[in-house]
Amino acid sequence: MTIKSKSKNNFDLCGNGKKGILMVHFGTVKMETRKKTLDSLNMNIAARFQEFQVREAYTSRMIIKKIYKKEEIRKNTPKEALRMMAQDGFTYVIVQASHVINGLEGEYLKGEVGYFKDEFQEIKMGEPLLTLPEDYIQIADVFKKEFENIEGAVVLVGHGTMHHSNSAYGMLQTVFNMREMENFYVGTIEGYPALDEVISQLKKNSVKKVTLVPF
Template sequence: MKKTLLSTLLLLFAITTTLGHGVTNYMHSDFLEGMQEGDKAAILMIHFGTTHHDTREVTIEALNNRVKQEFPDLEFREAYTSRIVIKRLADNEGIRKNNPLEALKQLHADGYTHVLIQSSTIIDGVEMESICKNVEEVQSLFKDIRIGNPLLYTPQDYEDVIEVLTPGYDNDTAYIWVGHGTYDVTTAQYAMIDYMLKAKGHTNCFVGTIEGYPEYEDMLSQLKSSGLKKVVLMPFMFVAGDHAKNDIAEDWKERLEKEGYHVEVSLQGLGENPNIQNIYISHLKFITGHRKIGIMEKKSVYEKTGEKIKGNH
């Protein structure tokens, strides 16, 4: 009984200590410390994927290479989530890409016991949900498997992205960040980055999405209210692929020009920016030293100690 109570109190202390650093769902836990003789560790990078070689080289491959440099002692593996991209690459170019579940099963077959997963997704949406479900399916096969957060997760992530992207912006120009978007509740994350841009004084920055909210019309309404006539369109996406080249560079550009705007298109995926790459790598490094605490685990602490964990919720 005493041992159980001590373990609970230690867990409470670990969570509370982590909370002091602004992260509420993690406790300190060294990923490599518990490895024993015969154990093997790997990193699995997961991308949506693209069939466009030009953007893949400067985004996906660039981030992959950075990860290899930062973690030279760990095995590196890669997976794509888009089944359409995987099929097209295989059918048209003979390029074979595993999906996440295939990659995880292969890691197990190859004897890997510890796996760090980092996705290049922008928001915590359906792609991250899919990855988590894949991990749940094979979790029992590994001694430790951890998933890093997408680009935007904590409020600090949003601040970091804004700080990376806005330097050098001209106050007389409107900058429109166009995300992929989603039709479920997670589309609110795009509205959050738009809100934070305005809150930090970037009133000439606007966020819209191809699929979801804010829609084109929502962005246009704000743009008209600004009175600005010069516009820079840019993808708020990891790669500048089909959506960037078709929906943004053609459809959105044409629609804005019909409204009388002078439009410039910047076809640079977020993954090309070394400082954006740094944010992903920081998320990967974070999970090498921290383990995520599930809500039921935290509730168990509340029940046993009667203490509510204090911190930023």
């Protein structure tokens, strides 16, 4: 039994056993946001890969506690979800996180998945959104098309991290610039560039109108 970390979107598993996809999210305490984003993503995956049963886990213990306190809904951690999948007879499992970058959350997740390496015939992990160079190009093309008629600047706001993976945001900015998307700026909440750096660039370029986009 091995854990395999493959290229993005590798959902190929051999065998006729019980197959499952565990969608892993950082999580959010806002119910409406959850419905529009994480729940919607889960449903899209379930619709596309109908031969799999889709389950869900949150990595943020703080968010899990807040949701339970507010809504009395208990979200599972990855370990809890995988333990339940093993008990329910799953033999082939794919763990796919909705993380944007290869940060600390992803490293912790790999450790939790490794704990169950002997519980399934095969278990695989997908990669975060920004992993391969072509991922950045595809994302840039999506934003360029989505905001092609926008007036002013578009500021993408990522979470950010003190982990070295924060450099992914800088790479995305570089891709924007190379694809002549000069009105796109990438900032972060807890990393670099922070709000002050982004505002400084906006002022330097005499930007008067800004569209904020959660990223």
